[in-house]
Amino acid sequence: MVERNYQAENSAFKELPDRQSPIKETSIGYWMRANLFSSFTSLLLTLISLFIIAVVIWGLLDWTVLKATWTGTTQDACDREGACWIFIGEKFLNFIYGYYPQLLYWRINLVVILFTLLIIPVTLKRIALRKRLLYGSLLVFVYPVIGAALILGVPSITCNVSDPHPLCYVPTTKWGGLMMTLILSYVGIVVSIPIGILLALGRMSNMPVIKMLSIIFIEICRGVPLITILFMASVVLPIFLPPGVEFNKLVRALIGIIFFQSAYYAEVVRGGLQAIPKGQHEAADAAGLNYTQKTYYITLPQALKIVIPSIVGTSISLAKDTSLVVIIGLFDVLAIVTTSAADSNWLGFDSEGYVFVAFIFWVFCYSMSRYSYYLERKYGIQKH
């Protein structure tokens, strides 16, 4: 055994204050050196990327802004060198409201305002959770009914074109545009999430019949493309209904979307439930909570928190997939834009239309994704 003398070292001990790191990792110069120019390859890739970005941005800017035509009323005002935004401007209301009577646009606006009034308290942190849940359930259960009634109107009153009764009947065949896209997405998401949760719980249930039924439903709906389900809802479903009973086309599309989407949510939620440690179930059991209480207060809230990003991701997919309803004859925003570009007064403005639609979809999907990011960060601190 080696015997060293540590006495001098020990007696020299004194507590050291904290010092700052000599490398300032937050400085721009340091960041650039570390991330952009750390080696020859890195430098090369940085330069190539910058070149590509510059070319793409310049081209886009040139077409969408610099050479674009902004004023005028007909296509003759556009010189075809750049984008012709007059087309979008002239058809804008059409893109948003579809073929809805112009004098009744306020009904749709009212539905949007109602949504805003309800969603604000749900997202505000300083409002009590109980109240937020109340507004949330209003949004899920009551709002769609009120909204549908407002947009639809009273069935017995027919609309005349020049001076329509404020509550006159606008059949769903007149609906379209962005409004249609939002209705399909909103109802698809809001109705499917609760069904998806029930399906997930069903699939994890101890009761064999419920479990089997859930598995069959989920696997069938997930194994088939949405477009097929829409076809089935539109063409096959009426065959099973008694003659004379006719389902509205929009309702059929919604049923198809809900089938499809709830199966996806079910698998997402099941993933979350499986991530909950066994100890959480045991602690709840040992405290005497029954299955419903345990699920509602203990396991489900934790599971949903984990799967927020996946739920939002699945919802974003749905919002984009709603464009598929065009195949059963419903006009979502994309379909309306395509149709408008075939208008003889505005032939050949497809590019502008598609850029506009892409922008609209991007705005909605990106806001959803930001909200999910915000939720993730908000709940992140409570993890172990």
Place this chain on the structure above:
Amino acid sequence: MNKSNANKTKSGGAGELIVEISNLNKWFGSFHVLKDINLVVGKGERIVICGPSGSGKSTLIRCINKLEEYQEGLIKVDNIPVDDNVKNIAAIRSGKVGMVFQHFNLFPHLKVLDNLTIAQKLVLHRDQNEAKEVAMNYLTRVRIADQANKFPGQLSGGQQQRVAIARSLCMNPQVMLFDEPTSALDPEMISEVLDVMVELAEGGMTMVCVTHEMGFARKVADCICFMDKGQIVEKNTAKKFFEEAQNERTRLFLSQIISH
């Protein structure tokens, strides 16, 4: 049994039994984990169960509140049979038997206070004020009242385990089960949890503890059970257990855990 008899008379009902386990057998598939277990726990009695890992000690106490099923024999808690009847199980879990786990199992999405009140409100139907009062009372007893509005993730292991003990006590259990309550803790936090458990024992709580803390066992146990390979090898008073264990395997186990 003589010492525990004295305790029973002290705490009221003479010989009143809280837990009765008779001829208990349990299998995990083909693996026979518990073999012919017989054990009674009287009111106010403190029982420590020890033994090597895999001996079935955790499984045994988890049978008492039916976190585990058993295939043969009978367990009764306060004369209610622990069987397939859902009502019996609900009765046993809501206020008869409290449990503290190795990994605390606090609800991470709820604040400490809500962890303590949720079962009181849902199971015992106490209103918010009463539940909160009870909760704060027990949080004070485990010296952690100042953390009531934090989330479990913000607490140290020792603090979390004390919260877990308080959570169980809020339900006014007649017997507390401890499943290796200090095994997941950093060494410097073990004593704060054991102190709380000793105080609980001194207050007359009936306890069944699975633990390797022999100092704790010596201090509070009326009876120490040594389990090995699914059987209770030896039951003895604390003094006799450490000084004149009757069974060879018990002596070997003691020499292994006390030697260093």
